[in-house]
Amino acid sequence: MSPAYYLFLSAALFSIGAAGVLLRRNAIVVFMCVELMLNAVNLTLVTFSRMRGTLDGQIMAFFVMVVAAAEVVVGLAIIVTIFRTRQSASVDDANLLKW
Amino acid sequence: MGSLLAATDVGTAETVVFWVLAPIALLAALAVVLARSAVHAALFLVVDLFCLAVFYAVQDAPFLAAVQITVYAGAIMVLFLFVLMLVGVDRSDSLVETLRGQRVAAVLLALGFAGLLGFGISDAVLDMDSVGLEAANRESNVLGIARLLFTDYVFVFEVTSALLIVAALGAMVLAHKERTGPRPSQRSMSQRRFGRGSAPTGPGVYAETQDAHEPALLPSGAPADDSGASGHSAAGGQTGSAGGGA
Numbered sequence: 001m002s003p004a005y006y007l008f009l010s011a012a013l014f015s016i017g018a019a020g021v022l023l024r025r026n027a028i029v030v031f032m033c034v035e036l037m038l039n040a041v042n043l044t045l046v047t048f049s050r051m052r053g054t055l056d057g058q059i060m061a062f063f064v065m066v067v068a069a070a071e072v073v074v075g076l077a078i079i080v081t082i083f084r085t086r087q088s089a090s091v092d093d094a095n096l097l098k099w
Numbered sequence: 100m101g102s103l104l105a106a107t108d109v110g111t112a113e114t115v116v117f118w119v120l121a122p123i124a125l126l127a128a129l130a131v132v133l134a135r136s137a138v139h140a141a142l143f144l145v146v147d148l149f150c151l152a153v154f155y156a157v158q159d160a161p162f163l164a165a166v167q168i169t170v171y172a173g174a175i176m177v178l179f180l181f182v183l184m185l186v187g188v189d190r191s192d193s194l195v196e197t198l199r200g201q202r203v204a205a206v207l208l209a210l211g212f213a214g215l216l217g218f219g220i221s222d223a224v225l226d227m228d229s230v231g232l233e234a235a236n237r238e239s240n241v242l243g244i245a246r247l248l249f250t251d252y253v254f255v256f257e258v259t260s261a262l263l264i265v266a267a268l269g270a271m272v273l274a275h276k277e278r279t280g281p282r283p284s285q286r287s288m289s290q291r292r293f294g295r296g297s298a299p300t301g302p303g304v305y306a307e308t309q310d311a312h313e314p315a316l317l318p319s320g321a322p323a324d325d326s327g328a329s330g331h332s333a334a335g336g337q338t339g340s341a342g343g344g345a
Contacts, residue, residue, distance in 0.1 A: 004220060007224060061160075
């Protein structure tokens with residue numbers, strides 16, 4: 001088995017996450033699907049790091065995790081704020097910027 | 100296919116781990132997307148994060164595996180579940196399609212994207228030689244990462260600290276609620292809840308009045324036999340007025 005199989009798995013996980021972002025209406029579930037996509041990319045980075053024989057890919061995955069943590073904090077705060085004003089966590093209800 | 104079999108640089112144990120955990124990770128990811136309840140989706144996401152942590156561990160990235168479990172499966176998922184409880188778990192997704200044909204299009208797009216990625220990967224890297232991290236991890240994985248982090252990537256590392264501070268401040272600003280009216284007292288909250296014209300009481304609350312001579316209600320709505328006020332239930336049949344018992 002070649003390590004490239006990890007890349008196939010990660011591609012599948014990324015696609016599933018993307019489908020979830022498109023399919024779900026609950027903002028929190030959409031957010032979880034975004035996390036799934038980020039994690040799929042992290043698996044790719046770790047696998048590439050191993051195939052290349054350097055640790056730079058792992059460093060990059062580490063920074064992706066840091067940015068994801070910051071993004072989760074801000075994103076969930078936005079969801080809580082929207083829920084407070086509109087009493088709904090659905091992405092369809094936040095439509096004030098709709099053209 | 101010949102090149103596929105030639106590039107066998109993954110040990111037997113790792114192969115077994117991969118073929119056991121990869122289907123679990125895929126099924127858990129599908130369950131995240133398909134679960135009706137958001138809490139179930141969060142729990143399936145935890146399963147997925149743990150599978151990925153094991154993949155990191157077997158791919159010579161023990162530091163990232165530890166970070167994945169502590170930061171992702173620990174902190175971030177707790178935050179997700181916390182917000183889920185704050186927002187209300189009973190608010191399930193509406194199944195109404197707001198754009199016609201959106202679901203079919205989304206599934207087709209995802210499948211097409213997966214196909215593109217898969218063919219791209221198999222074209223580009225399937226017969227690429229894997230170097231392995233034995234040389235890079237000679238001292239230890241953590242030492243190697245620390246050496247890179249504090250030399251080549253030190254500027255990125257510093258910028259990350261600014262990002263974290265800004266994110267924490269942003270979350271505080273966003274989640275802070277300015278109080279515009281007077282601070283609600285226990286009395287005013289009780290009157291809002293039971294008063295005339297108030298909304299029906301929420302799930303798990305059986306009482307519709309707080310009058311002392313109203314009987315306690317069972318979950319079915321019937322007066323409880325051993326309620327102290329059940330003798331008065333015929334006389335005090337009308338619902339209590341606002342704040343009557345306070």
